[in-house]
Amino acid sequence: MGDVDEQMCADKPLAVEHHLYEFGSLQYHIQSYVSQANQVYLSISTHILSIGSSTLHEFPHYTLEDVKRICHEVVQIVEPTKPGYQLTLKLDFTKIPHKKDAVKIITKISSLQSIILSTQLRELLKNVHDQEISQGTYKPIKLVYHPNEPFYVIKKPAKLTAVFPIRFKEHSDMVIAKAFFQELVDVGNSGVCARAPPCCWSPIPPPELRGEPMRDLSTNGGFVSFELSARHVEGKKLDKTVWNLLNFYALVKYHVKSTKGFVQRRMRSRLESLVEALHHTNMEEDHNVKKVTGRRGVKKLIKFTRNAILKKRWNLTKKIKRIRSRIRIIGFRKFQRRWLKLPSFSSVMSYQKLDKS
Amino acid sequence: MGRRAMNECGVYVWSFRMCVWKFKEFIPVLQVDPLSSTDLAFTLSMGSSVRLYLTCIRNTLEAAMCLQNFPCQEVERHNKPEVEMKTSPELLLNPVVICRNEAEKCLIETSINSLRISLKVKQADELENILTKKFLRFLSMRAEAFQVLRRKPVQGYDISFLITNYHCEEMQKHKLIDFIVQFMEDIDKEISELKLSMNTRGRLVATEFLKQFI
Numbered sequence: 412m413g414d415v416d417e418q419m420c421a422d423k424p425l426a427v428e429h430h431l432y433e434f435g436s437l438q439y440h441i442q443s444y445v446s447q448a449n450q451v452y453l454s455i456s457t458h459i460l461s462i463g464s465s466t467l468h469e470f471p472h473y474t475l476e477d478v479k480r481i482c483h484e485v486v487q488i489v490e491p492t493k494p495g496y497q498l499t500l501k502l503d504f505t506k507i508p509h510k511k512d513a514v515k516i517i518t519k520i521s522s523l524q525s526i527i528l529s530t531q532l533r534e535l536l537k538n539v540h541d542q543e544i545s546q547g548t549y550k551p552i553k554l555v556y557h558p559n560e561p562f563y564v565i566k567k568p569a570k571l572t573a574v575f576p577i578r579f580k581e582h583s584d585m586v587i588a589k590a591f592f593q594e595l596v597d598v599g600n601s602g603v604c605a606r607a608p609p610c611c612w613s614p615i616p617p618p619e620l621r622g623e624p625m626r627d628l629s630t631n632g633g634f635v636s637f638e639l640s641a642r643h644v645e646g647k648k649l650d651k652t653v654w655n656l657l658n659f660y661a662l663v664k665y666h667v668k669s670t671k672g673f674v675q676r677r678m679r680s681r682l683e684s685l686v687e688a689l690h691h692t693n694m695e696e697d698h699n700v701k702k703v704t705g706r707r708g709v710k711k712l713i714k715f716t717r718n719a720i721l722k723k724r725w726n727l728t729k730k731i732k733r734i735r736s737r738i739r740i741i742g743f744r745k746f747q748r749r750w751l752k753l754p755s756f757s758s759v760m761s762y763q764k765l766d767k768s
Numbered sequence: 769m770g771r772r773a774m775n776e777c778g779v780y781v782w783s784f785r786m787c788v789w790k791f792k793e794f795i796p797v798l799q800v801d802p803l804s805s806t807d808l809a810f811t812l813s814m815g816s817s818v819r820l821y822l823t824c825i826r827n828t829l830e831a832a833m834c835l836q837n838f839p840c841q842e843v844e845r846h847n848k849p850e851v852e853m854k855t856s857p858e859l860l861l862n863p864v865v866i867c868r869n870e871a872e873k874c875l876i877e878t879s880i881n882s883l884r885i886s887l888k889v890k891q892a893d894e895l896e897n898i899l900t901k902k903f904l905r906f907l908s909m910r911a912e913a914f915q916v917l918r919r920k921p922v923q924g925y926d927i928s929f930l931i932t933n934y935h936c937e938e939m940q941k942h943k944l945i946d947f948i949v950q951f952m953e954d955i956d957k958e959i960s961e962l963k964l965s966m967n968t969r970g971r972l973v974a975t976e977f978l979k980q981f982i
Contacts, residue, residue: 607978
């Protein structure tokens with residue numbers, strides 16, 4: 412846990428109190444006092460695995476024995492437990508070794524939940540031999556981890572079958588979960604996970620569950636079954652298998668929730684692209700009109716408008732008049748009319764009609 | 769053959785009036801089969817792809833989208849889309865239903881100043897059903913962003929558009945039709961992609977879960 416590690420690495424003693432919640436109605440409480448700098452109190456509240464209709468309010472003794480064995484020097488069980496929690500542990504940081512061993516011990520403490528669950532299920536499965544035998548097979552064992560989510564374990568001579576009745580409140584959740592179960596069956600039957608326990612899904616209860624109360628067998632998501640063989644429960648694999656089975660419901664619900672979030676994100680991004688396509692239909696945004704740019708020489712010719720020509724002619728006339736007014740020469744007027752008259756320029760914009768001849 | 773007829777390819781036939789007769793020259797695969805003196809029937813061959821279905825819708829919209837401003841005849845200084853009010857039958861044109869198959873169809877209702885297009889999207893299985901419902905409801909709730917989208921679809925259909933003469937004045941008609949046809953294609957494509965993505969995610973999660981047992 413990050414909080415435990417942080418507390419260990421802190422230079423100054425800190426008063427810490429944290430409440431942590433995990434998916435599956437799991438609560439942690441971490442507390443440390445300034446007066447007891449190297450000691451942290453860790454409390455845990457979780458559902459206790461029970462068989463059938465009986466419910467337990469505290470952990471059985473074999474669970475507490477396994478918890479003590481985590482690291483008996485560092486971990487001590489505190490009696491009485493903190494109110495509202497089933498177990499309170501006292502962690503002594505002075506006895507935790509440094510470097511790599513410290514990480515191992517902290518990782519073991521962090522997996523407290525899995526240790527509690529695995530010990531309970533392991534003991535229940537060990538006591539299966541005491542169960543009555545009916546029609547050549549053992550009677551199904553009903554295990555209740557969450558209040559409304561029981562599952563069944565059926566022991567057979569060569570294998571163990573775990574059956575999970577699936578229920579969802581919303582129809583869309585059930586459809587998404589069914590698609591997931593279909594993929595689970597396909598992957599289990601493929602060569603990729605050949606050594607994994609075979610998985611199957613059926614809309615009706617399997618024949619082994621005949622005789623169970625209808626209230627527990629009425630579902631809308633069908634039944635998922637895993638067939639466990641000896642190789643899945645031997646040695647270190649037993650804890651992993653037990654952890655996976657007990658958290659199967661949590662996995663399915665989390666997958667459905669994250670799938671719905673994924674669909675929502677996709678829809679939002681698609682909405683933006685569809686709205687953008689509509690905005691291009693607006694008339695003012697029609698950029699299909701092409702703009703033609705001419706050469707610089709053509710632009711100069713275009714500037715020779717009628718007004719420009721008339722203005723130039725007037726300026727020249729004015730200049731000549733100014734010259735004329737200074738000196739008066741007899742006969743110059745005739746000479747001026749004949750030789751100094753300005754030629755009329757034809758406009759570039761207008762055209763001259765050619766004679767047909 | 770009655771009002772609901774089956775041609776040699778097994779496609780349902782819906783009937784509509786003479787004003788749509790001229791579309792026959794644009795769509796060579798259409799076969800005209802008059803059922804009665806007042807009704808005409810069009811059939812779409814089963815072998816035609818979605819392209820022909822969309823072309824038929826496009827041509828129908830091009831003919832139907834001739835809208836003009838028309839104030840309300842019953843209330844002074846009011847201007848309402850007549851296709852929604854349906855108070856004056858003389859202002860309404862005959863509705864047209866274009867079916868690709870039983871699960872996929874398009875209803876086009878026209879009036880003098882407004883046009884309503886309702887679409888039913890194909891849904892092959894339960895997963896496509898919920899994805900289509902979720903997606904189209906998501907779009908309908910944000911109808912103000914689309915301007916031409918209706919907040920609630922017409923009964924029996926998945927999504928509806930309402931186009932008025934004001935929309936035709938603000939936007940170009942042919943581009944509006946392009947948008948609707950493109951919207952239909954995009955919806956189908958998006959539903960298929962969503963389904964594929966969900967199955968891929970499920971497969972990945974299932975693989976990782978089963979690997980823990982190995």
